[in-house]
Amino acid sequence: MDYVKMLAELVAIDTTVPPGNNYRKALEYLVPHFEDTGFNTELVDIPPEFCEGRPGRLALIGHRRLPGKPRLIFYGHVDVVPAQGWPAFEPRVEEGKMFGRGSADMKGGIIGLLIGFEKIKNSQFKYDVSVMITTDEELSQSGQIRFLRRYLEPVKDSIVWSLDSNTGGVAVAGLGALQMEIKIAGKSVHSGLSHLGVNAIEQAVRVMNSLLELKSKVTSKKSAVPAHPDTGLKFMEPRLNINMVHGGLKANIVPDECTITIDRRLIPEESLEEADKEIRDLLNQFKDIRWEISYGLRVPTVPPASGPAVERLEKLIKEVMGTTGQFGEMGSGDMGIIVHDEWKGQDFGLGVIRTECNIHGKDEFVYLKDVEDLGEIVARYLSE
Helix, strand or coil: CCHHHHHHHHHCCCCECCCCCCHHHHHHHHHHHHHHCCCEEEEEECCHHHCCCCCCCEEEEEEECCCCCCEEEEEEECCECCCCCCCCCCCEEECCEEECCCHHHHHHHHHHHHHHHHHCCCCCCCCEEEEEEECCCCCCCHHHHHHHHHHCCCCCCCEEEECCCECCCEEEECCEEEEEEEEEECECCEHHHHHHCECHHHHHHHHHHHHHHHHHHHHCCCCCCEECHHHCCCECCCEEEEEEEEECCCCCECCCEEEEEEEEEECCCCCHHHHHHHHHHHHHCCCCCEEEEEEEEEECCCCCCCCHHHHHHHHHHHHHHCCCCEEECCCCCCHHHHHHHHCCCEEEECCCECHHHCCCCCCCEEEHHHHHHHHHHHHHHHHC
16 A cells, blocks of 8 residues: 555645535545445435535445444544645655645545555454544534434444544543624714714724633633643643634724624533633623624533543554553544534544644645554554
């Protein structure tokens, strides 16, 4: 298996979302590679009503079924975030690294999985194994995952191994997420008559100053769950970020609207309800400001994964890579809450991402050795 060539060819397929083009091309590329390792595969078209109206969404489902053995489902995605200012879809290899959008997040994880399957394709697995390679993870995909459940049964009490994860240890938890837009209303007038209007941007500055005060309070909290050493944090921490501000039409018009977009990330000990109330209580203090909230991403928190399946993976990582541990990731996803609450299973992760790989940034890369190590760990986990 020329895994470097395979990874380069997969990275070269531009699966940027939005808009979400080339999903079928990327998944069709993967089908024969999974089939060569003994998996029965199918491409499943997902109705737009399960994709928030977005057309052309599909997933690759693969099985090597051994009913009666413990149920293990591998999860990944082929979509990537946008890139500009560098040749993101012209992969290159330098000094043991492959550069390209999605090389680490997370096409390298998919190729690592295939390496593992290839190593033991003629052996019997210890698990009843399925694979789901999805789309739209970088937007939202909870509806898609719920639709795909019918192709993955039984899922009750299953182990779900997310390849969309860091390397070097077992990811046992992630951050919850609450994204919201706060729309501030004003009154537009000519700038020379500003005393007759209400400047929505200036009102929004007052709100943002209070949000920054709240941010200091939020980020002072610490989880009991350790963070990955690459993050520079000892324990998981919550976040409150003002990430977008939109307002104003022209330099001589007092703006009548300003929208603030905030991203609140929650540690496992917090809840969406508490975080939402915290922000609403802040806004309610401004009696002279008209505001309204609309919600984007909402990802509830779940307790950390634990038990023999996690401990076994932790041991194998130590054997192969020399380092290990259980940690929480400073990112969020839809899988955890669905697996925990609806499937009554547990979700943990090991992939090929390192903080230095600069996922979502310019010159994203993956260490090829990490892809190889993931393959070796997968092979041992399934066969030993």
